[in-house]
Amino acid sequence: RAKQMGRNNFQRFDPGQDRRIQRSQAQRRRVQQAIDRGELILHFQPQIDMTRAEVVGVEALVRWQHPEKGLLAPAQFLPLIEGTWLEHALGEWVLATVMQQLACWKSEGCHLPVSVNISPSHLLASNFVDRLSGLLASMPSVSPSRLKIEVIETAAMHDIGKAMEVISECQAMGVQVAIDDFGTGFSSLTYLRQLPVDLIKVDKSFVSDMLVDASDRAIVESVIFMARRFNRTLLAEGVESLEHALALLRLGCPLAQGYGIARPMPAEALNAWLAEWPRREEWQRLASFEA
Numbered sequence: 001r002a003k004q005m006g007r008n009n010f011q012r013f014d015p016g017q018d019r020r021i022q023r024s025q026a027q028r029r030r031v032q033q034a035i036d037r038g039e040l041i042l043h044f045q046p047q048i049d050m051t052r053a054e055v056v057g058v059e060a061l062v063r064w065q066h067p068e069k070g071l072l073a074p075a076q077f078l079p080l081i082e083g084t085w086l087e088h089a090l091g092e093w094v095l096a097t098v099m100q101q102l103a104c105w106k107s108e109g110c111h112l113p114v115s116v117n118i119s120p121s122h123l124l125a126s127n128f129v130d131r132l133s134g135l136l137a138s139m140p141s142v143s144p145s146r147l148k149i150e151v152i153e154t155a156a157m158h159d160i161g162k163a164m165e166v167i168s169e170c171q172a173m174g175v176q177v178a179i180d181d182f183g184t185g186f187s188s189l190t191y192l193r194q195l196p197v198d199l200i201k202v203d204k205s206f207v208s209d210m211l212v213d214a215s216d217r218a219i220v221e222s223v224i225f226m227a228r229r230f231n232r233t234l235l236a237e238g239v240e241s242l243e244h245a246l247a248l249l250r251l252g253c254p255l256a257q258g259y260g261i262a263r264p265m266p267a268e269a270l271n272a273w274l275a276e277w278p279r280r281e282e283w284q285r286l287a288s289f290e291a
């Protein structure tokens with residue numbers, strides 16, 4: 001093949017590239033081991049209804065408790081497996097673990113729904129719906145309405161027809177579907193019209209800067225306006241303060257998630273947080289003030 005391309009254009013042997021490929025294969029194997037060895041863990045971040053100062057759910061966020069490197073964030077290892085079947089393996093581990101956690105919380109009298117992030121390739125995999133329905137059937141004590149899935153817009157970009165079909169099938173099983181990071185894609189408006197999603201999550205990059213950056217605020221306002229026109233429920237990510245919350249409530253966005261409410265935390269810490277919600281009174285005051 002190098003010859004075909006002509007003498008002046010011969011392909012040079014690049015030892016660096018060889019090493020890079022080997023390294024990325026080794027890194028992927030290491031992620032596989034992490035799943036097998038139980039090194040992955042889930043943290044949970046509360047989602048609240050600001051109009052009532054009530055917790056309405058939690059989002060499951062994966063971390064890697066690496067024996068040498070410590071606790072790794074998703075950005076440090078998910079890119080290594082993007083587009084490979086390992087993404088499905090990880091997604092299935094997260095789904096199964098969340099179902100177990102739901103069963104455990106239910107036995108403790110806690111009925112909060114949990115949202116799970118599903119990667120585009122996993123969502124569009126031919127067996128996604130069958131595997132999910134098998135998982136739900138294997139745990140009849142957990143109502144499918146306790147499980148929610150979050151997908152980013154690019155999931156729809158690859159194949160909008162398939163995405164619509166999978167989302168509808170999830171909903172038919174009783175699993176709600178949210179669009180995550182809304183506003184960061186290229187054709188948000190089209191997707192909003194076509195995708196039958198229950199919830200729209202306004203991306204944290206716009207929300208967290210909305211108080212200091214006029215164009216971010218304009219994007220937040222437009223997204224909220226559109227979502228309301230399409231009768232979709234709205235959740236703002238990246239709510240870092242009560243000032244953010246106040247601005248969002250006034251724009252008509254009822255649900256929120258962010259460091260200003262609580263950081264993602266392990267399941268045990270969440271139990272304690274739910275019992276206390278240390279700053280709940282401030283949120284109650286905000287809710288009654290805006291009512």
Ligand code: C2E
Binds near residue numbers: 061073074117204
């Ligand atoms: P995401 O689904 O949009 O999740 C929200 C991210 O924003 C989380 O980062 C969370 O810790 C962070 N966050 C929450 N509140 C605030 C805030 O007030 N300010 C700021 N600046 N950030 C906030 P995390 O846990 O590092 O996850 C990053 C992304 O990795 C997630 O974004 C999601 O796309 C992906 N991810 C996480 N867990 C999973 C998983 O189990 N499966 C898949 N496929 N993707 C996951």
Ligand code: MG
Binds near residue numbers: 059117150180
């Ligand atoms: Mg998410």
Ligand code: MG
Binds near residue numbers: 204
């Ligand atoms: Mg997001």
Ligand code: MG
Binds near residue numbers: 181
């Ligand atoms: Mg994201």
